[in-house]
Amino acid sequence: xANIREIAKKAGVSVTTVSRVLNHHPYVKEEKRxxxxxxxxxxxxxxxxxxxxxxxxxxxxxxxxxxxxEHSYFSGLVTxxxxxxxxxxxxxxxxxxGYDPLKEKEALMSLKERRVDGLIFCSNxxxxxxxxxxxxxxxxxxxxxxxxxxxxxxxxxxxxxxxEGLHHLAACGHERIAIxxxxxxxxxxxSRLQAYQDMMQSLGQSIDEEWIIDGKLSxxxxxxxxxxxxxxxxxxxxxxxxxxxxxxxxxxxxRRRGIKVGESxxxxxxxxNQLSEALGISSIHIPLKQxxxxxxxxxxxxxxxxxxxxxxxxxxxxxRTTTVLKNNR
Amino acid sequence: xANIREIAKKAGVSVTTVSRVLNHHPYVKEEKRxxxxxxxxxxxxxxxxxxxxxxxxxxxxxxxxxxxxEHSYFSGLVTxxxxxxxxxxxxxxxxxxGYDPLKEKEALMSLKERRVDGLIFCSNxxxxxxxxxxxxxxxxxxxxxxxxxxxxxxxxxxxxxxxEGLHHLAACGHERIAIxxxxxxxxxxxSRLQAYQDMMQSLGQSIDEEWIIDGKLSxxxxxxxxxxxxxxxxxxxxxxxxxxxxxxxxxxxxRRRGIKVGESxxxxxxxxNQLSEALGISSIHIPLKQxxxxxxxxxxxxxxxxxxxxxxxxxxxxxRTTTVLKNNR
DNA sequence: GTGAAAGCGCTAACAC
DNA sequence: GTGTTAGCGCTTTCAC
Numbered sequence: 141x142a143n144i145r146e147i148a149k150k151a152g153v154s155v156t157t158v159s160r161v162l163n164h165h166p167y168v169k170e171e172k173r174x175x176x177x178x179x180x181x182x183x184x185x186x187x188x189x190x191x192x193x194x195x196x197x198x199x200x201x202x203x204x205x206x207x208x209x210e211h212s213y214f215s216g217l218v219t220x221x222x223x224x225x226x227x228x229x230x231x232x233x234x235x236x237x238g239y240d241p242l243k244e245k246e247a248l249m250s251l252k253e254r255r256v257d258g259l260i261f262c263s264n265x266x267x268x269x270x271x272x273x274x275x276x277x278x279x280x281x282x283x284x285x286x287x288x289x290x291x292x293x294x295x296x297x298x299x300x301x302x303x304e305g306l307h308h309l310a311a312c313g314h315e316r317i318a319i320x321x322x323x324x325x326x327x328x329x330x331s332r333l334q335a336y337q338d339m340m341q342s343l344g345q346s347i348d349e350e351w352i353i354d355g356k357l358s359x360x361x362x363x364x365x366x367x368x369x370x371x372x373x374x375x376x377x378x379x380x381x382x383x384x385x386x387x388x389x390x391x392x393x394x395r396r397r398g399i400k401v402g403e404s405x406x407x408x409x410x411x412x413n414q415l416s417e418a419l420g421i422s423s424i425h426i427p428l429k430q431x432x433x434x435x436x437x438x439x440x441x442x443x444x445x446x447x448x449x450x451x452x453x454x455x456x457x458x459x460r461t462t463t464v465l466k467n468n469r
Numbered sequence: 470x471a472n473i474r475e476i477a478k479k480a481g482v483s484v485t486t487v488s489r490v491l492n493h494h495p496y497v498k499e500e501k502r503x504x505x506x507x508x509x510x511x512x513x514x515x516x517x518x519x520x521x522x523x524x525x526x527x528x529x530x531x532x533x534x535x536x537x538x539e540h541s542y543f544s545g546l547v548t549x550x551x552x553x554x555x556x557x558x559x560x561x562x563x564x565x566x567g568y569d570p571l572k573e574k575e576a577l578m579s580l581k582e583r584r585v586d587g588l589i590f591c592s593n594x595x596x597x598x599x600x601x602x603x604x605x606x607x608x609x610x611x612x613x614x615x616x617x618x619x620x621x622x623x624x625x626x627x628x629x630x631x632x633e634g635l636h637h638l639a640a641c642g643h644e645r646i647a648i649x650x651x652x653x654x655x656x657x658x659x660s661r662l663q664a665y666q667d668m669m670q671s672l673g674q675s676i677d678e679e680w681i682i683d684g685k686l687s688x689x690x691x692x693x694x695x696x697x698x699x700x701x702x703x704x705x706x707x708x709x710x711x712x713x714x715x716x717x718x719x720x721x722x723x724r725r726r727g728i729k730v731g732e733s734x735x736x737x738x739x740x741x742n743q744l745s746e747a748l749g750i751s752s753i754h755i756p757l758k759q760x761x762x763x764x765x766x767x768x769x770x771x772x773x774x775x776x777x778x779x780x781x782x783x784x785x786x787x788x789r790t791t792t793v794l795k796n797n798r
Numbered sequence: 799g800t801g802a803a804a805g806c807g808c809t810a811a812c813a814c
Numbered sequence: 815g816t817g818t819t820a821g822c823g824c825t826t827t828c829a830c
Contacts, residue, residue, distance in 0.1 A: 143807055154817040159809060167815050189582040190523045191807035194822050199519060201562070210548055215539045222538070222565050226572075231584065233530070233562050236551050243555075253518040255560065359743040392747050414688040415744070418721050472823055483801040488825060496799050520823035523806050 142183035203256035220432020279442030292438040313466030314378035318351035362389020471512035479508040532585035549761020608771030621767035642795030647680035647705035691718020
């Protein structure tokens with residue numbers, strides 16, 4: 141593979157001139173530019189991007205850290221980021237963590253090693269503080285709210301959305317409400333638990349510990365959840381499920397067993413993907429693609445040295461068939 | 470950020486020795502090694518991976534080329550590849566093409582630029598010949614069968630699977646069978662069309678051009694497909710759908726309208742993901758994750774200079790509720 | 799075992 | 815406008 145020196149020799153110019161042509165520097169005589177271009181074509185030259193990056197001190201590469209790309213929540217985010225990245229001529233690497241802190245650490249190491257110019261974190265097994273210590277090596281963006289003001293974040297107002305969801309269920313006449321989370325130790329979980337407790341208290345309803353369910357992520361988990369719900373001693377009349385795939389699994393299993401979801405059990409979901417739409421599941425819509433796009437924008441701004449920014453995206457509760465006004469007998 | 474020279478100075482050794490320590494070269498006196506290690510710790514040293522890659526001439530990076538990560542087929546493949554890549558200490562970049570040949574070209578350029586060491590192609594808007602011309606710059610693996618023997622491939626026996634599917638539908642008593650493809654110009658489409666025509670001929674059934682449907686990719690497309698099916702003048706009794714998401718959309722829409730899928734319409738699907746399983750859709754199971762893993766293995770072997778290899782994975786037709794023996798009245 | 803020095807391929811002062 | 819040259823940070827040959 142030809143390099144810049146060979147091109148220079150062939151075109152009878154210096155390497156600087158070749159470099160100038162390569163980088164569209166204005167001060168190159170047209171005649172020389174053409175000789176260089178010709179030489180490049182003849183030698184089928186392509187610049188070695190690694191050398192460029194080493195010399196320039198960046199990698200033009202974004203790292204996206206997420207638990208699992210098979211989950212529609214994350215693939216939705218990635219799609220938004222990828223669109224923007226592509227438009228900006230930037231590439232990206234995926235770091236799948238499976239919520240493993242060690243894997244997150246590896247992503248952080250890649251930042252320090254300069255494999256990537258920055259990271260967008262959609263996974264947070266490590267604490268925010270810990271992650272943000274690595275900011276000295278490049279921008280880090282979160283897709284969840286955090287109180288640390290040194291980093292940019294984009295998210296919806298999770299606790300507000302969560303409260304609104306609970307209110308909706310209460311307004312439908314439910315008091316015995318369960319919540320279903322992906323992970324109780326997640327970034328949003330604590331404030332959600334608080335909101336849940338507050339709401340239940342205001343309903344004058346004591347919480348059965350069975351009603352706080354976690355570790356539910358997939359369609360299969362949702363199917364299983366239905367079975368578990370049926371077996372509960374103190375069965376809730378409504379489930380607030382923070383993930384569309386789980387909700388879909390629940391609903392499909394209910395239907396399969398001939399049980400209608402709506403009055404009881406009612407389910408309210410989060411995220412709003414194609415599947416929950418097709419199934420008519422009431423859900424709180426998160427604009428995932430937009431969120432991904434804005435996460436990239438924030439990353440790009442941070443690269444340019446702009447100061448950090450917290451962006452809050454709108455959410456929307458969409459009532460479908462799985463939450464209806466309950467006949468309180 | 471400290472570099473190797475500063476470490477050398479601090480430890481009172483040469484850069485060579487530092488490099489040896491970094492690369493676990495055996496010939497370093499224990500005492501010096503410890504001094505170096507100490508200096509690295511004190512200066513919080515991390516090697517600049519770009520410099521390493523430039524010097525070594527590789528990037529330790531795999532490029533995965535696919536149309537769209539939001540599609541479960543591709544995220545399934547990626548999951549398999551990512552597992553293996555991670556275990557091998559290799560990173561990967563995603564190239565989403567949306568079936569756009571220009572985007573595929575960009576991935577090929579990244580190979581030539583040495584941004585990635587090789588590519589796994591799960592998208593093929595460009596012809597195989599065209600893509601394989603770029604092999605001089607690094608290994609290229611296909612996830613579809615190809616007659617070119619210079620590259621490694623992993624896939625299931627698509628046409629055989631397709632034939633088996635058609636036979637199954639015929640055995641259920643169907644003669645008026647439609648096929649639903651993602652794209653008629655895809656890699657497998659030609660042989661599928663041939664198999665379809667052969668089968669229909671052997672059933673003594675002429676093909677209505679309405680029965681060859683393409684451009685169906687998503688759940689929404691599947692819902693719409695159901696509506697289209699209902700409006701057909703010459704309505705087929707069975708649809709062979711080459712994609713689980715489309716099948717699921719079709720089935721859900723049918724159910725919503727109170728129409729039972731099984732005898733007519735019957736649907737047979739391809740891929741077998743969680744959703745089609747939950748819905749009880751008859752489907753031809755493709756071991757996606759394994760396919761991804763083996764694709765990576767082949768890539769790794771190719772990097773090591775091993776000769777190319779064609780791997781064929783087993784498929785399995787799983788009968789569920791959407792194909793049943795038809796009462797031919 | 800160890801170090802000097804010549805790369806890897808490109809960029810960007812700086813001088814002309 | 816153009817060329818010389820010193821980096822970017824690491825690896826690796828070669829001599830000792």
